[in-house]
Amino acid sequence: MTTILTVPPSLDDGTFESLLQPLSELEPDAKVLLDARHTRWSSPYGLIGLLTLAQARGNRPQFYPPEDPNTASYWARAGFFRHAEKLFELTRPVPRSRSGDSNFFLEITPIAQTEDVHIVVEHIRERSKAIMETLGFPPSSSLGFSVVMSESCQNIVEHAGGPGWVAVQTYDWQKRLGRRVVVIAVSDSGVGFRQSLGLTRAPSDRWDDGAALEAAVLRATSRFRDPGRGQGLAGIRKYMGKWDAKLTVRSGTARIGIIPKWDDDQPLVEHLPAFAGAQYQMIIPQAVQV
Numbered sequence: 001m002t003t004i005l006t007v008p009p010s011l012d013d014g015t016f017e018s019l020l021q022p023l024s025e026l027e028p029d030a031k032v033l034l035d036a037r038h039t040r041w042s043s044p045y046g047l048i049g050l051l052t053l054a055q056a057r058g059n060r061p062q063f064y065p066p067e068d069p070n071t072a073s074y075w076a077r078a079g080f081f082r083h084a085e086k087l088f089e090l091t092r093p094v095p096r097s098r099s100g101d102s103n104f105f106l107e108i109t110p111i112a113q114t115e116d117v118h119i120v121v122e123h124i125r126e127r128s129k130a131i132m133e134t135l136g137f138p139p140s141s142s143l144g145f146s147v148v149m150s151e152s153c154q155n156i157v158e159h160a161g162g163p164g165w166v167a168v169q170t171y172d173w174q175k176r177l178g179r180r181v182v183v184i185a186v187s188d189s190g191v192g193f194r195q196s197l198g199l200t201r202a203p204s205d206r207w208d209d210g211a212a213l214e215a216a217v218l219r220a221t222s223r224f225r226d227p228g229r230g231q232g233l234a235g236i237r238k239y240m241g242k243w244d245a246k247l248t249v250r251s252g253t254a255r256i257g258i259i260p261k262w263d264d265d266q267p268l269v270e271h272l273p274a275f276a277g278a279q280y281q282m283i284i285p286q287a288v289q290v
Contacts (some may be wrong), residue, residue: 002062007036011046013248013281019053029058034088037067039245044167044185047080048108051165054087055189066183071275078138078167079107084210095278104166105131105182117153120166124149126161131182134170136287137243144239152186153234160190160277173263177262179286190279193251209252210270217249217256251278 005022008015019034023089027031034050054061063084064074075081076095084090105127109120128142128149149166156164170182190196193212215221217233233249240258241246244256246265254270260287 001189002031002033003077004033004035005264007034007039007050007266010052011036011042012038013043013045013049013250013279014196017047017272018130019204020275023053023205024273024275027058031059031062032057033062033064035064037064039066040068040071042075043106044078044169044183045187045279047075047078048165048167048185048187049279051080051087051108052187052189052277054084054140054278055163058089060089060139063095070210076260077245078169079109081109083108085207103186105170106166108165108167110163111153111156111166111186111188114154114157115177115269116151120153121146121150131168131170134286135180135182135243135253135284139142141243144242147234148184148239148282151236152184152282153230155278155280156186156188156190159193159196164188164190164277171284179288184280184282184284186280188279191211192277197216208270209254210256213249213254213256214268217247217258240284243287245282245284248281249278250275250280 003022003026005019008018061091067083068073073095075177076097079097081094082097106120106124111117111120113216125146128145129139132141132145133139155165164187166186168184170180173179173181192209193216194207194209197212197215198207217237224282237247237258239245244262246263247255247259248255248265250272252271253274254268256268257265257274259265259267
């Protein structure tokens, strides 16, 4: 028996959760079909979330691609189908991947080893000035952007124990924010923060996904005992505050966030459907001119 999961018409970090509740109730080797025929839009988080979902399954899920030709073409330019054809059983032919979509500063890129991080950072370094100038920040802020990218991707290599993905896109958020934003999405199908940090944690009455995220994001706890480790997320958090940006990190059954004033999200959400690995999203809005 195959379980059909309907991909929402608009797929982002919020609506992606609708796929995870029924998925979390299935056996790892249960047959799954993801139906995205009526999906019209997806954020970078949504696209790499689908790839992570497929990686975490015990077998290859089936996948109905979007029927709308504009949506399918966009997903191809983002690099989604190039990777999806290795992870899903696609039910029909899809557009060939093409590079050059100006909305994607970084197409969907796999991260499995340190060398992959170096390639991503080198690519982003060449374009980071353009990214930050698009948002109205000085050229000097491009260094911070490269740091954020490096630390986000390096966490996959050091902590996940499994492969991951990264994508960077810019678009206008007129309805929600009235400004242009750059969105960084990072996801992996590894062990998650609770297991990674649990190897070296101090005895505690509470150790769950929420506690692990608080330790990693708010207290810069690392699974490594070397002095100075655990500063990656602390560095990311510093830049998020400097740029009035939003950071969310999801792992296991919890999500923690550094929430700016322009957003009404909750700083900590627990008892979510279980999902593999960790998922980051960073939203950097255009600077307000004064």
